[in-house]
Amino acid sequence: SQQGEEDPQALSIQEGENATMNCSYKTSINNLQWYRQNSGRGLVHLILIRSNEREKHSGRLRVTLDTSKKSSSLLITASRAADTASYFCATCYYGNNRLAFGKGNQVVVIP
Amino acid sequence: EAQVTQNPRYLITVTGKKLTVTCSQNMNHEYMSWYRQDPGLGLRQIYYSMNVEVTDKGDVPEGYKVSRKEKRNFPLILESPSPNQTSLYFCASSLWGTSGYQETQYFGPGTRLLVL
Numbered sequence: 001s002q003q004g005e006e007d008p009q010a011l012s013i014q015e016g017e018n019a020t021m022n023c024s025y026k027t028s029i030n031n032l033q034w035y036r037q038n039s040g041r042g043l044v045h046l047i048l049i050r051s052n053e054r055e056k057h058s059g060r061l062r063v064t065l066d067t068s069k070k071s072s073s074l075l076i077t078a079s080r081a082a083d084t085a086s087y088f089c090a091t092c093y094y095g096n097n098r099l100a101f102g103k104g105n106q107v108v109v110i111p
Numbered sequence: 112e113a114q115v116t117q118n119p120r121y122l123i124t125v126t127g128k129k130l131t132v133t134c135s136q137n138m139n140h141e142y143m144s145w146y147r148q149d150p151g152l153g154l155r156q157i158y159y160s161m162n163v164e165v166t167d168k169g170d171v172p173e174g175y176k177v178s179r180k181e182k183r184n185f186p187l188i189l190e191s192p193s194p195n196q197t198s199l200y201f202c203a204s205s206l207w208g209t210s211g212y213q214e215t216q217y218f219g220p221g222t223r224l225l226v227l
Binding site: 030033035041048092094097098101104 | 146156212216
């Protein structure tokens with residue numbers, strides 16, 4: 001099935017550094033969403049970006065979308081230990097009523 | 112408080128013993144969905160429902176059943192559980208956006224199931 005694929009799969013950074021992760025997808029989307037999951041808990045929605053948008057911000061999070069390259073990136077600035085989590089992108093494809101989740105990026109922020 | 116609740120949170124059972132995992136949301140969402148999460152495989156959709164009495168298969172529906180008799184509830188039924196259904200299960204709900212596509216999904220806390 002079609003789904004977003006995050007890259008890199010695992011990231012380890014020092015507190016205060018920025019963390020960037022990417023997501024690629026295969027066909028035209030209506031929107032793309034990023035979620036965070038802390039250690040086996042439910043996923044929490046972070047940001048939704050629509051196909052006609054190029055960039056969105058929410059606090060220390062910045063999401064970009066490049067529809068020509070079929071990719072998105074999530075940037076976490078000034079990371080904190082509490083940002084340690086798995087991050088998932090999810091794509092909502094045109095002609096499909098489902099969200100397709102990627103396998104997730106594990107981010108570890110070292111205090 | 113707006114939320115999706117699941118019960119039970121943890122369950123240990125034996126092969127073949129029917130079980131039901133309940134899911135309820137209080138946000139009047141039309142769309143509800145069940146996922147399973149396994150190491151290395153990410154989140155895979157089992158079944159989804161676009162509204163009352165409307166359900167459809169996701170990516171991995173074998174061995175599962177669902178029903179949507181009321182808007183707020185979407186139970187997941189394992190009629191004859193097997194060890195390969197040992198997993199972490201999530202229920203989620205969302206609204207349809209004005210574009211006709213899904214908006215933010217709200218997830219329940221998860222049900223960790225072990226089938227012996």
